[in-house]
Amino acid sequence: MESVECDEINRDVLPPPELFVLRDGQGPMLYAPLGRLVARANEPAIALALAYAKDPGSFENMDADEQAVVNMFKERGFFEPRSFPHHEVGFKPAQVTLFPTNRCNLRCSYCYAYGGEGGKNGEPLVTMSADVAKRAVDLVAHNAKERADNGENVHNFLVSIHGNGEPFCAYDLIKEIIWYGRDLAEKLGIPAVFNAATNGVLSEEQLEFVVANFDSVNISFDGLPQFQDANRPQASGKGSFAMVDRTMKRLSEAKVDFGIRTTVTADMVEYMPQIVEFVADNYPGIEQLHFEPVWECGRCVKSSCSMPSSEAFIESYLASVKIADERGLRLVFSGARHDMIVDTFCKVSSGSFTVTPLGDVTACYEVSYRSDARSERFFFGHYDYELGDFVFDQKKLDELSKLNVHNIAFCNDCFCRWHCAGDCAAKVLDGISLEEHSGSVRCEINRALTLNQIQRKLDWRPKDDETV
Numbered sequence: 001m002e003s004v005e006c007d008e009i010n011r012d013v014l015p016p017p018e019l020f021v022l023r024d025g026q027g028p029m030l031y032a033p034l035g036r037l038v039a040r041a042n043e044p045a046i047a048l049a050l051a052y053a054k055d056p057g058s059f060e061n062m063d064a065d066e067q068a069v070v071n072m073f074k075e076r077g078f079f080e081p082r083s084f085p086h087h088e089v090g091f092k093p094a095q096v097t098l099f100p101t102n103r104c105n106l107r108c109s110y111c112y113a114y115g116g117e118g119g120k121n122g123e124p125l126v127t128m129s130a131d132v133a134k135r136a137v138d139l140v141a142h143n144a145k146e147r148a149d150n151g152e153n154v155h156n157f158l159v160s161i162h163g164n165g166e167p168f169c170a171y172d173l174i175k176e177i178i179w180y181g182r183d184l185a186e187k188l189g190i191p192a193v194f195n196a197a198t199n200g201v202l203s204e205e206q207l208e209f210v211v212a213n214f215d216s217v218n219i220s221f222d223g224l225p226q227f228q229d230a231n232r233p234q235a236s237g238k239g240s241f242a243m244v245d246r247t248m249k250r251l252s253e254a255k256v257d258f259g260i261r262t263t264v265t266a267d268m269v270e271y272m273p274q275i276v277e278f279v280a281d282n283y284p285g286i287e288q289l290h291f292e293p294v295w296e297c298g299r300c301v302k303s304s305c306s307m308p309s310s311e312a313f314i315e316s317y318l319a320s321v322k323i324a325d326e327r328g329l330r331l332v333f334s335g336a337r338h339d340m341i342v343d344t345f346c347k348v349s350s351g352s353f354t355v356t357p358l359g360d361v362t363a364c365y366e367v368s369y370r371s372d373a374r375s376e377r378f379f380f381g382h383y384d385y386e387l388g389d390f391v392f393d394q395k396k397l398d399e400l401s402k403l404n405v406h407n408i409a410f411c412n413d414c415f416c417r418w419h420c421a422g423d424c425a426a427k428v429l430d431g432i433s434l435e436e437h438s439g440s441v442r443c444e445i446n447r448a449l450t451l452n453q454i455q456r457k458l459d460w461r462p463k464d465d466e467t468v
């Protein structure tokens with residue numbers, strides 16, 4: 001694995017761009033994340049660039065050769081002022097994620113939500129009321145229409161079906177949601193987009209409904225039959241591979257836009273390259289394969305599955321990237337995304353509008369029960385059954401808006417600051433304040449895999465265009 005040393009020039013003195021010096025086996029690179037710029041250079045050239053960035057007046061004291069080096073960086077935009085990213089302010093969502101039910105037909109050994117068992121504290125198994133779902137769809141559809149009419153960059157409303165259980169265990173409700181959303185889209189004259197995340201254990205009828213009605217689908221699948229059957233068994237204890245395989249083959253054949261999310265445990269980490277081959281062989285046309293190391297929470301705490309070491313995950317991921325490239329497959333890990341310039345890891349700080357089966361509104365997919373201590377931070381509204389409408393807590397929204405990387409001192413010196421943006425708040429801020437954020441074991445993975453993306457970006461460009 002390449003080392004990720006990271007030097008940084010003084011941010012207090014220099015307005016953005018921030019410049020970082022990254023080093024790998026080939027030597028140093030100058031990296032300006034906000035300008036999406038990277039260049040390999042030798043150490044003296046890097047030193048000149050940093051000297052100039054710290055004090056542009058030093059240019060006058062450089063000789064002609066040194067000035068020529070600085071000019072090469074200058075011409076490529078390395079010293080241009082850049083703005084920091086800022087997230088949206090004001091809560092007017094044009095998208096909603098609905099958790100139709102916490103029931104589940106699987107009992108995955110690492111499920112963060114104890115799917116099918118009502119969360120950690122065994123709360124009742126429920127299905128969302130149709131009134132709640134329809135009002136949520138109403139709200140985002142009308143917001144989208146209003147925002148589009150006001151000339152904002154909003155062209156549709158989005159309804160995502162997800163869950164702290166398997167959403168298709170509430171199939172009748174899902175049908176109602178889709179039909180309601182379609183009618184509303186027609187009435188308002190703004191398109192509706194429907195996404196679903198499912199475990200893929202669907203009846204024939206449900207599968208055909210998905211093919212006919214969803215714009216994109218995400219399937220949770222553990223990559224190889226033996227891991228799927230072991231880690232993601234049905235509630236009856238039987239394996240689930242055969243059913244998920246049928247679902248993915250049908251989606252593939254029907255050319256539905258779908259991706260696979262594979263949760264990687266310590267036992268399966270070395271098989272990641274094989275998983276890439278298996279997926280490419282069996283499910284052609286798949287949009288992306290998402291590898292995520294399991295996070296030890298929920299059912300995982302008591303089951304035998306554990307998180308892979310950072311080193312093992314990085315090594316296996318990098319081996320997988322090569323194969324994925326050859327097979328034309330897009331490989332994804334949530335913490336490495338050098339192409340995104342953001343100040344939050346997810347939409348948590350702008351009040352991602354996610355509705356639980358009971359009608360509570362949470363900003364975080366992983367926090368969906370009132371009895372979860374983290375709900376104090378992430379719940380910011382609920383459906384008022386008497387009023388027949390959602391009520392939101394502006395103070396909570398204001399607090400949530402602080403969950404961004406501008407406020408995370410720990411990330412200040414990290415070159416992934418504007419990509420990873422402090423990582424998943426539910427994971428790194430469990431029981432602590434923002435000031436106490438001190439990263440996690442994921443930081444090593446985030447940095448190594450982001451560095452790899454930057455290296456690959458350099459490799460892909462013509463040398464004379466990028467190398468100083």
Ligand code: SF4
Binds near residue numbers: 104110114163
């Ligand atoms: S399918 Fe999803 S909700 Fe159900 S047990 Fe597995 S991880 Fe949990």
Ligand code: SF4
Binds near residue numbers: 366
């Ligand atoms: S905070 Fe983490 S778990 Fe919650 S929605 Fe964001 S990425 Fe997902």
Ligand code: SF4
Binds near residue numbers: 416417
């Ligand atoms: S959470 Fe870790 S990897 Fe992410 S920006 Fe902060 S320090 Fe960097």
